[in-house]
Amino acid sequence: xxxxxxxxxxxxxxTREGQTRKIMQRIKATIEQQAxxxxxxxxPDTKVDLTNYKAVxxxxxxxxxxxxxxxxxxxxxNYATLNQLPSAFFGVNVVARKPHKNSPETNLYTKKFxxxxxxxxxxxxxxxxxxxxxxxNWLDRNMIRFIMWLGKGDTDVTKPMIxxxxxxxxxxxAEKFKAIM
Ligand SMILES: Cc1cc2nc3c(=O)[nH]c(=O)nc-3n(C[C@H](O)[C@H](O)[C@H](O)COP(=O)(O)O)c2cc1C
Numbered sequence: 293x294x295x296x297x298x299x300x301x302x303x304x305x306x307t308r309e310g311q312t313r314k315i316m317q318r319i320k321a322t323i324e325q326q327a328x329x330x331x332x333x334x335x336p337d338t339k340v341d342l343t344n345y346k347a348v349x350x351x352x353x354x355x356x357x358x359x360x361x362x363x364x365x366x367x368x369x370n371y372a373t374l375n376q377l378p379s380a381f382f383g384v385n386v387v388a389r390k391p392h393k394n395s396p397e398t399n400l401y402t403k404k405f406x407x408x409x410x411x412x413x414x415x416x417x418x419x420x421x422x423x424x425x426x427x428x429n430w431l432d433r434n435m436i437r438f439i440m441w442l443g444k445g446d447t448d449v450t451k452p453m454i455x456x457x458x459x460x461x462x463x464x465x466a467e468k469f470k471a472i473m
Contacts, residue, residue, distance in 0.1 A: 299346030306360035322466035347473035354385035389456035420456035
């Protein structure tokens with residue numbers, strides 16, 4: 293097997309309500325035009341052998357100001373191998389619905405996260421996520437509602453889903469990755 297042209301692409305993500313999975317599934321559709329993929333949810337006991345892959349995309353969402361600890365640990369444990377591969381990171385949060393806060397440089401969660409790790413992804417992006425007010429517990433619903441109110445966002449907790457994700461931006465990211473992997 294030629295390890296440069298063959299091999300699979302790993303699509304590894306963490307999620308709470310499923311939006312990061314939905315974004316990764318959308319990316320998978322584009323990547324699969326060129327290579328096979330493994331779409332895997334990273335849980336605390338997930339075992340992944342990066343040597344099986346020719347390229348990697350990692351995605352994670354923000355909850356109360358922080359990306360997943362499980363994702364951070366995975367990166368800390370594997371940064372040396374990740375740095376050898378064509379790779380990308382994308383973050384998901386609702387602050388990124390604002391055009392001036394939707395890049396790795398202007399989205400502070402993502403800027404700080406990328407500065408805190410030794411992995412230097414070939415590409416990085418930030419996508420706006422979604423809110424599912426009726427699914428949250430009382431505390432989360434009211435906290436998010438308050439945060440949205442502060443940011444002049446949608447506070448209608450009766451809406452089943454409020455999706456901010458720019459799918460065209462997701463597709464462009466996937467196309468760009470396809471060209472470098
Ligand atoms: C309890 C909770 C806390 C959140 N905290 C933040 C936050 O601090 N900043 C932000 O921009 N988005 C925040 N979000 C929005 C999520 O990042 C957004 O809903 C995202 O789509 C979640 O992706 P996931 O379903 O893949 O976990 C929060 C959402 C919830 C439910």
